[in-house]
Amino acid sequence: MSAAVKRSRKRYGHHGKRWKGSRELEVGMKGILITCNMNEKKCTAEAFNLLSEYAEELFGPEKQENTGSSSEDEAEEEDVEVALKKEVAQLKASGAKQQRRFQAMESGANNVIFIRTQNLESDKLVHHILSDLHTTKKKKSRVILRMLPVTGTCKAFQDDMVKYLTTYLESWFKTPNCATYQIAFKARNSSHNKRDEIIKSIAELVGKLNPSNKVDLTNPELTIIVEVIKTVCCISVVKDYSRFRKYNVQEVLKEEAQKPDAAAEKTATDQPEQEEEEKPTNQEENKGEEENGKKVSQENEEVKKSEEVKESEEVKKSEEVKKDPKDE
Structure with missing residues (x-):
């Protein structure tokens, strides 16, 4: 080059x-x-x-600006x-x-x-x-x-x-x-x-x-x-x-994220709480059943004890009655 x-x-x-x-x-x-x-x-x-x-x-x-030019x-x-x-x-x-x-x-x-x-x-x-x-x-x-x-x-x-x-x-x-x-x-x-x-x-x-x-x-x-x-x-x-x-x-x-209605949001959050208050949980139901069972068993025991006491008293009375004629 x-x-x-x-x-x-x-x-x-x-x-x-x-x-x-x-x-x-x-x-x-x-x-x-x-x-x-x-x-x-x-x-x-x-x-x-x-x-x-x-x-x-x-x-x-x-x-647009016109610069202009002369004709031929x-x-x-x-x-x-x-x-x-x-x-x-x-x-x-x-x-x-x-x-x-x-x-x-x-x-x-x-x-x-x-x-x-x-x-x-x-x-x-x-x-x-x-x-x-x-x-x-x-x-x-x-x-x-x-x-x-x-x-x-x-x-x-x-x-x-x-x-x-x-x-x-x-x-x-x-x-x-x-x-x-x-x-x-x-x-x-x-x-x-x-x-x-x-x-x-x-x-x-x-x-x-x-x-x-x-x-x-x-x-x-x-x-x-x-x-x-x-x-x-x-x-x-x-x-x-x-x-x-x-x-x-x-x-x-982009679409703007819609904010949830405050009243609707409050209602939605309050509703489950009300339902929970109205409906007892399974644990509460089981607990109630256990308490009822205990109560029934206690009542049965009390009845049984009272019957045993009556029985013993009647036996005692009958023995006393039998004993009195011999003593005479």
Whole structure:
């Protein structure tokens, strides 16, 4: 192989690899974090289909930008210099990033993809999807696990997070607004944040915004989602987090376990006890029979003894009667 061919392959051989810096999750972006199980490519395809379907339903069809181009007749009439300038302007315009509704980005963690959103509210979209799946129980994906909206991002350092959240959380928790809440925190590829310290600092902040805000880990009205990936902190506040199984697309399809009626359960438990009280056990029956047997045998013995006593008295009297004539 010639040196020229080697240089050519070395220089241009990596064109198929994605340059992560141009399509990676960054501070300032909004979108949706989607987790999957070992198949990111298929997960991305499913995510685009699912999001596009429900986005059109909720927000209407996506508007396509028209770059515009002159007709052949107009191009013939223009001189070469004007046509050249126009073509350069069109190339610059088309080179700029198009404001597409959904864009797949590198999240910075395995089995997690980030779909950047433009001109829509990702929290409303995800809630709408999960609400429909919860109602219809219709399976629409195989590899997607959780869908977490990201309505705010900041640097993943505790001071930066508290500073950002001070303003961000006002819409939900600042007086006169108040709610029961919980904090769902997870860090990936990041070791400089301690979970307990982050949760404590956020809880203190929510308490300062309104003392009426209360923590509820069972069935909160709102859940503050904090997802840290490398140096980016993704944040959102969502409803129905427990009801929609932590925003898990697969789990939300399962039927909820029906809780038994308390009154019926009480009646069912009381009934056997009443039956047990009404009906004596076999042991009690046997015991009763034994006692009755003992009582009968005792009565028989008493009768027998009384008869023996009478007999002995009669014998004694007869002997006395026989003895008296001889004495005379």
